Amino acid sequence: MISFAHRSAFLDAVTHLPGASEHAIRAARARQAELTKPAGSLGRLEEIAVFMAGWQDNPRPQLGCVRAAIFAGNHGVAARGVSAFPAEVTAQMVANFETGGAAINVLAQCASAELTVVPLDLDCPTGDISRDPAMSEAECLDALNAGAAVVAPDTQLLLVGEMGIGNTTPAAALCAAAFGGTGAQWCGTGTGVDGAGLVRKIDAVEQALALHLPHCCDPFETLRRLGGREIAAMAGAMLAARLQRVPVLLDGFIACAAIAPIAAQHPQFTRHCLAAHCSAEAAHQLLLDCLGLEPLLRLDMRLGEGSGAALAVPLVRAAMATHDRMATFAEAAVARAQ
Numbered sequence: 001m002i003s004f005a006h007r008s009a010f011l012d013a014v015t016h017l018p019g020a021s022e023h024a025i026r027a028a029r030a031r032q033a034e035l036t037k038p039a040g041s042l043g044r045l046e047e048i049a050v051f052m053a054g055w056q057d058n059p060r061p062q063l064g065c066v067r068a069a070i071f072a073g074n075h076g077v078a079a080r081g082v083s084a085f086p087a088e089v090t091a092q093m094v095a096n097f098e099t100g101g102a103a104i105n106v107l108a109q110c111a112s113a114e115l116t117v118v119p120l121d122l123d124c125p126t127g128d129i130s131r132d133p134a135m136s137e138a139e140c141l142d143a144l145n146a147g148a149a150v151v152a153p154d155t156q157l158l159l160v161g162e163m164g165i166g167n168t169t170p171a172a173a174l175c176a177a178a179f180g181g182t183g184a185q186w187c188g189t190g191t192g193v194d195g196a197g198l199v200r201k202i203d204a205v206e207q208a209l210a211l212h213l214p215h216c217c218d219p220f221e222t223l224r225r226l227g228g229r230e231i232a233a234m235a236g237a238m239l240a241a242r243l244q245r246v247p248v249l250l251d252g253f254i255a256c257a258a259i260a261p262i263a264a265q266h267p268q269f270t271r272h273c274l275a276a277h278c279s280a281e282a283a284h285q286l287l288l289d290c291l292g293l294e295p296l297l298r299l300d301m302r303l304g305e306g307s308g309a310a311l312a313v314p315l316v317r318a319a320m321a322t323h324d325r326m327a328t329f330a331e332a333a334v335a336r337a338q
Helices: 007-015 024-035 042-058 076-080 089-098 103-110 137-147 170-177 194-217 221-228 229-243 252-266 267-272 284-291 309-324
Strands: 065-072 112-118 155-163 248-250 274-275
Touching: 007 065, 007 221, 024 042, 042 309, 065 089, 065 103, 065 137, 065 221, 065 229, 065 309, 076 170, 076 194, 089 112, 089 155, 103 112, 103 309, 137 155, 137 221, 155 252, 155 309, 170 194, 170 221, 170 229, 170 252, 170 284, 194 221, 221 229, 221 248, 221 252, 221 274, 229 248, 229 252, 248 252, 248 267, 248 309, 252 267, 252 284, 267 274, 274 284
Parallel strands: 065 112, 065 155, 155 248, 248 274
Antiparallel strands: none
């Protein structure tokens, strides 16, 4: 199991990222050219199949274990009134996950994905990022390792999600620290905060940036100061996936924000990621542009929980099934285009 014993181990990992198999990619593209269809006629399904082939090092990849991991954490900045919901909802929703009553439970079942829920010190909110670092170094490492622990050796596709009242505020701060811009550019209404709440949210992000940005010298320090336990856990899970060459379906704004500090310094990090969807959160499209990713779906969702990523799993399955099971021109005795 992958873990990060100290800050330098995490930073070393993000600078030594394994790549996809170029041999498998070439072979998968060659197979696509032989299938009974006009070249490129399955659009992004063809791209997904080739992508999966590269990360599995298999020209005809298969999809067995899809793992969905939902991380939950509480945020000190929520006390500033930056969310439409009270902080106790985080623990209440974790209980809902555990009894199978949330959207992600249903969507994970539809996607035939194994769902794991990981609550992270819900009785101990992070520091208020507008006044203090979110986590100590030890707390950040614990969160990163909690995320890395969910990527079991049999995982063939990972999707991560989150639950944490107020967490679009640290997500906005992470994006601004990683890619520049103001609090107003990166802050949206989240779960439906009103106009006054949005002003408080922007102000909290601006204060956090003024306090912490001079110290955000690397991805670890940025996550530690401006993130949250569930955000760092998602980053840890997605890094562990890359180290094991497991592709990732990215969910919405917060899941993407979790890797923003890494991707800003190491743009190649997103090569093992597919953006499942573009959410209705105002800045998600801007973030996807910064990450160099084109979403598979646009459904105006803004739930979190990994829900958008779960919805994209059937697309991945369809892409791989057509790639593997379609007949070639030779097998079907179909004439090629002239």
